[in-house]
Amino acid sequence: MENIASYIKEHKSRFIDELIDLLKIPSVSADSAYSQDVWNTAKAIEVKLQEAGCDLVEICETPGYPVVYAEKIIDPELPTVLVYGHYDVQPPDPVSLWTSDPFEPIIKKTELHPEGAIFARGACDDKGQMYMHVKAVEFMIKNNCLPCNVKFMIEGEEEVGSANLGWFVERNHDKLKNDVILISDTGMIANDTPSITTGLRGLSYVEVEVTGPNRDLHSGLYGGAVANPINILTKMIASLHDENNHITIPGFYDKVEELSIEERAAMAEAPFSLDAYKNALNIKDVYGEKGYSTNERNSIRPTLDVNGIWGGYIGEGAKTVIASKAHAKISMRLVPDQDWKEITTLFKKHFESLAPEAVTVKVTPHHGGQAYVTPIESIGYQAASKAYEKTFSKTPIPQRSGGSIPIVALFEKELESKTILMGFGLDSDAIHSPNEHFGIWNYLKGIETIPYFYKYFTELSK
Amino acid sequence: MENIASYIKEHKSRFIDELIDLLKIPSVSADSAYSQDVWNTAKAIEVKLQEAGCDLVEICETPGYPVVYAEKIIDPELPTVLVYGHYDVQPPDPVSLWTSDPFEPIIKKTELHPEGAIFARGACDDKGQMYMHVKAVEFMIKNNCLPCNVKFMIEGEEEVGSANLGWFVERNHDKLKNDVILISDTGMIANDTPSITTGLRGLSYVEVEVTGPNRDLHSGLYGGAVANPINILTKMIASLHDENNHITIPGFYDKVEELSIEERAAMAEAPFSLDAYKNALNIKDVYGEKGYSTNERNSIRPTLDVNGIWGGYIGEGAKTVIASKAHAKISMRLVPDQDWKEITTLFKKHFESLAPEAVTVKVTPHHGGQAYVTPIESIGYQAASKAYEKTFSKTPIPQRSGGSIPIVALFEKELESKTILMGFGLDSDAIHSPNEHFGIWNYLKGIETIPYFYKYFTELSK
Numbered sequence: 001m002e003n004i005a006s007y008i009k010e011h012k013s014r015f016i017d018e019l020i021d022l023l024k025i026p027s028v029s030a031d032s033a034y035s036q037d038v039w040n041t042a043k044a045i046e047v048k049l050q051e052a053g054c055d056l057v058e059i060c061e062t063p064g065y066p067v068v069y070a071e072k073i074i075d076p077e078l079p080t081v082l083v084y085g086h087y088d089v090q091p092p093d094p095v096s097l098w099t100s101d102p103f104e105p106i107i108k109k110t111e112l113h114p115e116g117a118i119f120a121r122g123a124c125d126d127k128g129q130m131y132m133h134v135k136a137v138e139f140m141i142k143n144n145c146l147p148c149n150v151k152f153m154i155e156g157e158e159e160v161g162s163a164n165l166g167w168f169v170e171r172n173h174d175k176l177k178n179d180v181i182l183i184s185d186t187g188m189i190a191n192d193t194p195s196i197t198t199g200l201r202g203l204s205y206v207e208v209e210v211t212g213p214n215r216d217l218h219s220g221l222y223g224g225a226v227a228n229p230i231n232i233l234t235k236m237i238a239s240l241h242d243e244n245n246h247i248t249i250p251g252f253y254d255k256v257e258e259l260s261i262e263e264r265a266a267m268a269e270a271p272f273s274l275d276a277y278k279n280a281l282n283i284k285d286v287y288g289e290k291g292y293s294t295n296e297r298n299s300i301r302p303t304l305d306v307n308g309i310w311g312g313y314i315g316e317g318a319k320t321v322i323a324s325k326a327h328a329k330i331s332m333r334l335v336p337d338q339d340w341k342e343i344t345t346l347f348k349k350h351f352e353s354l355a356p357e358a359v360t361v362k363v364t365p366h367h368g369g370q371a372y373v374t375p376i377e378s379i380g381y382q383a384a385s386k387a388y389e390k391t392f393s394k395t396p397i398p399q400r401s402g403g404s405i406p407i408v409a410l411f412e413k414e415l416e417s418k419t420i421l422m423g424f425g426l427d428s429d430a431i432h433s434p435n436e437h438f439g440i441w442n443y444l445k446g447i448e449t450i451p452y453f454y455k456y457f458t459e460l461s462k
Numbered sequence: 463m464e465n466i467a468s469y470i471k472e473h474k475s476r477f478i479d480e481l482i483d484l485l486k487i488p489s490v491s492a493d494s495a496y497s498q499d500v501w502n503t504a505k506a507i508e509v510k511l512q513e514a515g516c517d518l519v520e521i522c523e524t525p526g527y528p529v530v531y532a533e534k535i536i537d538p539e540l541p542t543v544l545v546y547g548h549y550d551v552q553p554p555d556p557v558s559l560w561t562s563d564p565f566e567p568i569i570k571k572t573e574l575h576p577e578g579a580i581f582a583r584g585a586c587d588d589k590g591q592m593y594m595h596v597k598a599v600e601f602m603i604k605n606n607c608l609p610c611n612v613k614f615m616i617e618g619e620e621e622v623g624s625a626n627l628g629w630f631v632e633r634n635h636d637k638l639k640n641d642v643i644l645i646s647d648t649g650m651i652a653n654d655t656p657s658i659t660t661g662l663r664g665l666s667y668v669e670v671e672v673t674g675p676n677r678d679l680h681s682g683l684y685g686g687a688v689a690n691p692i693n694i695l696t697k698m699i700a701s702l703h704d705e706n707n708h709i710t711i712p713g714f715y716d717k718v719e720e721l722s723i724e725e726r727a728a729m730a731e732a733p734f735s736l737d738a739y740k741n742a743l744n745i746k747d748v749y750g751e752k753g754y755s756t757n758e759r760n761s762i763r764p765t766l767d768v769n770g771i772w773g774g775y776i777g778e779g780a781k782t783v784i785a786s787k788a789h790a791k792i793s794m795r796l797v798p799d800q801d802w803k804e805i806t807t808l809f810k811k812h813f814e815s816l817a818p819e820a821v822t823v824k825v826t827p828h829h830g831g832q833a834y835v836t837p838i839e840s841i842g843y844q845a846a847s848k849a850y851e852k853t854f855s856k857t858p859i860p861q862r863s864g865g866s867i868p869i870v871a872l873f874e875k876e877l878e879s880k881t882i883l884m885g886f887g888l889d890s891d892a893i894h895s896p897n898e899h900f901g902i903w904n905y906l907k908g909i910e911t912i913p914y915f916y917k918y919f920t921e922l923s924k
Contacts (some may be wrong), residue, residue, distance in 0.1 A: 030779030041839050091781055096679070129859075160779050187683075200683060205780050214744035215559070218894040220663060220865030221649075223795050224765030225756045227749035230790075231703070231768050238700035282676035287689035288819035294687045303686030306693050307783050312770035317492030318828045320793055320866075321551055321769050321894050329775060331782055333685050340695065358749035366780045403682030404782075419870060423874050432680040432783050 001145050006452050008139075008444050015135050015403075015447065016107075016118070016440065018048065021126050022087075023120040029065060029088035029160045031227025038156050041087045042066050045154050052134050053141035054152070060172075062323065063165040065156030072141060073149045074378050080149040081176035082417070082452060084113070084135075084407070085130030085185065086158035090123035091236045092164070092209040097434035112428055113439035124438035125431035129184035129424060132443060136450035147458040151178060151429045158185075161205065162407045169407075180457060181411050185445060186381075186401050186423030191441065193271060194388045195422035196381065199299065199400035200408055202334030202371035204344045205307075208351060210236070210326045216312075217322040222419040227358030228294060229326040230311045235355040237328060240304055244290035247304050247332075249350045253345065257336040259272075259300055266375040267295060270397055280428060301402035303333045333402060340368035340406075367407015372419070379460040380420040387422075387452035391445060422446075422453065463607050463917050466910050470601075477909065478569075478902065480510065484549075484589050485567040485582040490552035491527060491622045500618050503527050505548045507596075507616050513601035514596050515711065516614070522634075524626040527543055527618030532639065534603060535611045536725035541923045542611040542620050542639035544879070545599075546869070547592030548620035548649065551584035557785060574653070574890055575901035577696040586900035587893035591646035591886060592616060594905060596896060598912035607913070609920040617869075618649075623667065623829025624869045631869075631876045642919060643873050646908060648863050648885030653903065655733060657852045658843065660885035661761065661862035664796030664833035666806045667769075670813060671824040672698070672788045672874050678774075679784040688821035689741075691788040692773045698816040699790060702766055706752035709794075709868050711812045721762055722835070729757060732859055742890065760864035765795045791828075795864060800831035801869075831868015834881070841922040842882040849884075849914035853907060878899040884908075884915065 009016070027041040028034040042059055049057045049070035057070040065088065073080075092102035100106050105120035118128065133152070140146035153176060158162050167178060186197040212229040213222070242248050258269075272295055278286065288297040297303070311326030313319035332347065335338055348363040355361040374381055376398050388396040401421075408419045423445035430436045470477070472918050489494040491505040504521055511519045519532040527550065532642070535542075555566035562568045564854040567582035580590065595614070598847040602608035614637060619625050631638060648659040673693040704710050722727075734757055740748065760767070773788030775781035794809065798803055810825040817823040836843055850858040863883075870881045886908035892898045 005524075016588075030781060031777060046837075071876070075918065091777060091779075091782075093777060093781070095776060096680070099787075105525065157661075159781075160481050203682075204780070207780075212745060215892065215897075216895045217557070217743075219767045219769060219793055220665075220795060221863070221865060221889055222760055223767045223793075224763055224862075225760035226743060226745060226751050227747075230771050231699065234696040234699040234705040234768065234771070235703075237696040241693070241697075280672075281672065281679075282825045283688060283820055284822075285689075285819035286687060287694075287818060298684055298687035301686055303681075305681045305685045305690045305784055306696065306774065307681060307781060308776045309772035309788065310772045311695070312768065313553065313555060314770045314772040314789075315553060315555060317491060317553075317668075318791060318793075319492060319555070319621075319769060320665070320667070321552075321896070322767055323770070326771065327776075329682055331685075331779060331780075333682060339826070345632060348499050355749035356749060360746075393536055402685060402687075403680065403681070427683055428679065432781070433678040436630075450573060455924075 001451055001455050003143065004139055004146065007143065008447055010027035013446065020105045020118065020132050021130055022131060024103055027088045028091050029157050030091050038065050038088055039180050042068050042156055048134055048153055049322040059391045061174055062168050064086045064164040065169050068154040071150065072146060073108050074146055078148040078177040079458055080151060081457065082176060082181045082277040083133045083155060084124045084181055084183045085133065085154045085327050086156065087130065087154050087158050087227040087228060088156045089127065091124065093292055094123045094434060099435055104121050105322055110183050110424060113441065117439045119437040123429055123436050124429040125436065126185045127160065128438040128443055128445055129446065130210055130425065132184060132446035133450060135447045138384065140451050142453065146452050148212050151176065163367065165407050166410055169410060173414065176415055178415065178417055179461065181419040182419055182422065182453065183405065184424060185405055185420055186403060186421045187425040188423050189271065189397060189399065190426065194392045194394055194396040195399040196384055196396045197401040197423055198373045198374045199375060200396040201339045201402055201404050202338060202369055203331060203333060203404040204340045204347065204364040205331040205405055206344060206347060206365045207328060207366055211324060211360045212358065216324050219320040219322045222322055227356060228324065229359055232359050233311065233326040236351065239354060244300060245288055249346050251346050253337050255337040256302060262266055266298065266444040268293065270295065270399060300335055300404035302335050302338060302376065307331050313418065332396050334402060336371045337375055340370055346367055350352040367462045369404055370409035372408045374418060374420065375421065378418050380418050380457065383453050383457035383460055384420045386456045387449050390452045463913055465605065466601055466913050469605065470906050474906065478770045481590055481593050482567045482580065484593060485584055485698055489550045489564045489618065489626055490553050491619050492553050494714045500527050500550055503619055504530050507549050508520055510596050511614060514600035519683055524630050526626040529630050530616040532614040533612065534608060536598065536608055538886065540610040540640065541641040541920055541921065543612045544615060544638060544643045545595045545647045547595065547616045548588045548618065548645055549592065549616050550618045550621050551589065552585045552621050555643060556771055556896060557775045561897055574888060575903065578901045579899040579901045582897040582898055585890040585898050586887040587898065588620065588647045589907065590900040590905055594646060594675065594886065594908035595912060597909045599894065601759065602913050602916065609916050613638065625829065627869050628872055630673060631777060635876065636703055638877055640877065640879050641923065643881040644884065644915065645867065645881055646884050646886060648865060649887040649889055650885050651859060651861065652797065656854045656858040657861040658846055658857055658858045659863045659885055660836045660838060660860040662799060663864055663866050664802045664831055664832045665793060666796060666802045666809065666830040667793040667828040667864040668806060668809060669828055670790050670827045673786060673822045675786055678786050681782040684784055688784065689818060690784050692785055694818065694821050695773065695788040695790060698813065701816060706748055709764065711808050713808050717766060717799040729840035730755065732757065732759045732861060734879060761862035762797055764797050764800060765791055769793050790882055795866065796833050798833045798835055800833065802832055806830055831866055832871035836880060836882065840880050841882050842919065845915050845922055846882045846884050848918045849911050853911040
């Protein structure tokens with residue numbers, strides 16, 4: 001196990017080249033135009049897992065994109081780690097804001113990544129972080145130091161709500177049987193401040209459509225006399241927050257877990273500079289729910305954000321039109337004890353009630369998932385914490401993330417095991433944004449740290 | 463003059479074919495991709511005016527698209543009619559809602575047009591209505607019954623706010639000297655209810671941009687902690703109307719002309735069925751400013767409509783992103799005594815003041831124009847009224863339109879003459895909408911009616 005650092009040194013350029021090859025395939029699951037690329041990425045992962053030394057590697061079909069499954073069972077009596085990751089990526093839009101082609105990876109130095117970072121869609125989320133596990137397992141197999149069994153479940157629909165992963169998991173309880181689930185699809189505070197994500201927010205994602213007149217109208221002849229679907233939509237969306245930025249959907253907060261003063265005080269100790277935060281985003285001020293700090297607003301509090309809005313004439317120049325329809329994509333981040341299906345129903349009921357007689361409203365749920373919390377007493381967390389201590393020489397800080405990995409709650413329900421979230425990316429890596437990147441130092445540090453998790457988890461399991 | 467009907471009968475199919483040829487050229491002035499087509503349309507109009515028998519025809523360059531000028535001066539002592547029209551058209555978007563290609567004209571019968579209507583972008587607004595004048599003048603010249611002088615000024619930027627027409631008019635006072643300006647770019651109530659537009663609304667068209675963080679962000683990691691530009695934009699736009707649908711911009715109504723009870727009572731006599739109106743648009747209810755009727759809301763009252771809105775991810779599927787920017791195109795229809803430049807300034811000042819510290823706002827004025835009223839006592843109006851009586855056997859109803867032809871107020875200021883708006887289209891002709899069309903009966907009726915305007919105007923001018 002101790003020769004992992006030298007193994008990385010020896011194979012560094014290959015590790016980077018292999019990741020770059022994966023990043024060149026535009027596996028955008030949200031856009032059917034890329035469907036063949038998503039499949040090709042699955043096939044590429046299959047090959048890499050075989051090369052890493054897994055015994056059994058298969059592409060498991062689902063009603064949607066396939067799950068790549070692999071395993072290396074050294075002794076049924078030993079514990080089994082199930083690695084989850086995803087090979088699909090977010091759409092690159094808006095492409096015009098990328099400084100390089102999202103699917104032509106390049107390496108550039110940045111202030112936070114002086115050793116260079118790989119710029120490409122999926123570099124961090126999640127191809128880069130997923131591939132760290134493939135390389136860590138390659139090391140342990142090739143060096144005969146894999147201390148337990150390992151299974152891989154790499155899916156291709158995470159960025160569209162893991163539409164069919166539940167279907168797959170429900171049908172493969174035995175195949176996926178494990179003692180702990182290991183995922184790298186989150187971040188850490190900083191390269192000198194490792195952290196482990198202990199909480200995830202849930203998600204409810206909906207699309208709304210407001211319809212007024214049966215055709216686009218001339219705003220001169222009809223303006224002022226008929227309901228303008230865009231104006232109505234803005235009124236409806238605006239009313240979803242009150243003057244304190246509380247969400248106004250009746251019942252929305254009923255089940256929200258309220259943290260104790262002690263817990264909030266502990267959170268407040270995580271290093272955070274509001275000025276640095278504002279400077280990084282070039283904003284004059286933060287904005288959010290009254291009575292909560294920035295770190296609380298984006299982790300322990302539920303939110304409602306419009307992710308996209310469109311209607312009417314959005315081309316060059318001017319068109320004096322009243323659109324027949326206006327649309328928005330809206331997502332709500334949820335916290336422990338909020339049920340995403342219940343929240344989706346509350347939203348639908350409330351949003352439809354906001355519409356005046358003059359328009360009709362359609363609310364279409366996209367997908368969702370439950371929030372999740374990892375107990376820091378679990379041996380999984382303890383093993384991860386010791387692994388970071390070994391390679392970072394620092395005890396990682398347990399941290400609630402604002403993000404969502406909907407399937408983590410599903411795993412607990414279906415597979416009855418806890419998930420450990422070992423993230424090596426940084427918030428500034430711009431996942432879901434133009435110019436997404438992943439530090440080479442972080443990539444290699446992940447490969448170095450992961451084997452120790454296997455070591456300590458096996459020891460603590462005895 | 464009396465043989466106009468038989469002349470139309472004889473040349474009917476040619477009149478229709480010539481218009482169809484013009485409609486095939488996609489002269490969309492708002493989109494630079496069509497720039498060559500806009501120029502080609504100007505050249506086609508030039509040829510048609512020559513063929514009609516004008517003495518002087520020229521394509522006059524401007525900083526933008528050219529103005530086609532033509533004249534037939536039979537006697538400097540006689541009055542001169544200046545015909546204004548435009549050869550550019552609205553963008554066809556959304557193209558998917560057209561039942562036939564917007565630039566491949568087809569003739570179809572409709573309930574309101576049992577003799578058939580030409581379906582194409584620009585069929586009514588304004589190629590069809592403009593070309594009626596070319597054919598009417600052709601008739602008068604070929605039959606030696608033109609009773610006065612005529613000038614044509616056909617522009618190519620009306621749908622983008624006549625950006626350079628002011629420039630052209632200011633530089634050509636003598637060339638454009640006239641006794642009355644004649645325009646067909648409005649509608650009438652119904653084929654059995656002729657009407658003349660006596661009022662037009664003014665217009666202020668602006669584009670707004672709200673900027674939050676300097677890049678698109680992951681809505682999980684940042685959601686709730688930073689201002690979402692789309693949510694903020696919806697709040698800002700929603701606040702522009704109060705619960706009675708009054709516009710909340712300070713000073714917006716200060717100069718609005720208030721009609722007397724008598725004037726409002728007279729307006730209320732125009733035939734109108736609210737049920738038919740709602741059925742035609744397939745809406746359950748109308749929506750607008752409290753205290754005013756539908757016909758008042760779309761004619762004598764100012765309005766504020768969002769004509770387009772966009773931001774974030776608007777593609778297929780879901781993307782959990784907080785956009786860096788959100789945009790909207792907003793137009794305000796103005797009524798007599800509101801100054802469009804002043805209103806634009808009031809809007810800008812107010813809209814910018816609505817933005818919280820957490821975002822920045824940019825307001826870009828697109829274009830605008832003043833409202834206008836034609837006195838029904840003028841000989842121009844009287845001549846038009848008699849012309850309709852002659853060909854429709856009915857006295858036309860004077861009507862305020864909700865639309866805007868910004869340059870009408872400019873003509874009055876620069877050329878010191880009144881404009882007569884003889885419209886032959888119907889509100890249901892879907893101008894600015896998919897499936898725009900123009901009734902063949904209306905097209906030919908216009909050609910038949912226009913010469914009588916020349917006759918009566920010349921007589922009344924003596």
